[in-house]
Amino acid sequence: MDDRVARCALIAKVLAAxxxxxxxxxxxxxxxxxxxxxxxxxxxxxRDLEGWEEAERAFQGMPRADKQAFMDGLVAAVLADGKxxxxxxQVIERLAAALDLS
Numbered sequence: 001m002d003d004r005v006a007r008c009a010l011i012a013k014v015l016a017a018x019x020x021x022x023x024x025x026x027x028x029x030x031x032x033x034x035x036x037x038x039x040x041x042x043x044x045x046x047r048d049l050e051g052w053e054e055a056e057r058a059f060q061g062m063p064r065a066d067k068q069a070f071m072d073g074l075v076a077a078v079l080a081d082g083k084x085x086x087x088x089x090q091v092i093e094r095l096a097a098a099l100d101l102s
Contacts, residue, residue: 001051004036006058007070008046011077014092016049018085028080059099067099 001009011032015025033043045051059067074095078088 001054001058002042003058004038005042005046005051006055007073008033008036008038008042009049009051009055010059010070010095011074012046012049013052013055014074014077014088014095015080017091018087020085022081024081025077028077032077056095056098062099064101067101071096071099071101 008029012029015021015029029046033046038046059070062070071092074092078084078092
C-alpha cells in the first residue's frame with residue numbers, strides 16, 4: 001500500500017473507532033486526503049474504510065521518529081471534534097503498540 005493512502009486509511013480508522021464521524025472529523029480526513037494528493041479512487045477506498053491491516057504493515061519499517069510524528073498526527077485527528085472517546089483511545093494505543101511506540 002502506498003504510504004500516502006496508508007496514512008489516510010489509519011486516520012480514518014481512528015476517526016471511525018467510536019462509530020461516529022462528526023463533521024469536524026470528516027473535514028480533518030478530507031484535508032488529510034487533499035494534502036496527500038489522493039486520487040478519487042484512493043479517497044473512496046479510505047472513505048469505505050478499506051485496507052487497515054495493510055496500512056498498519058506499511059508503517060512497520062519506518063524510522064521511529066517518523067512513526068512518532070505520524071502518531072502525533074493521529075492524536076490531532078482524534079481531537080478534531082474536541083472529544084476523545086474510549087474507542088478512539090483504544091485504537092491509538094493499539095496502533096502505538098503495533099508500531100512499537102508504547
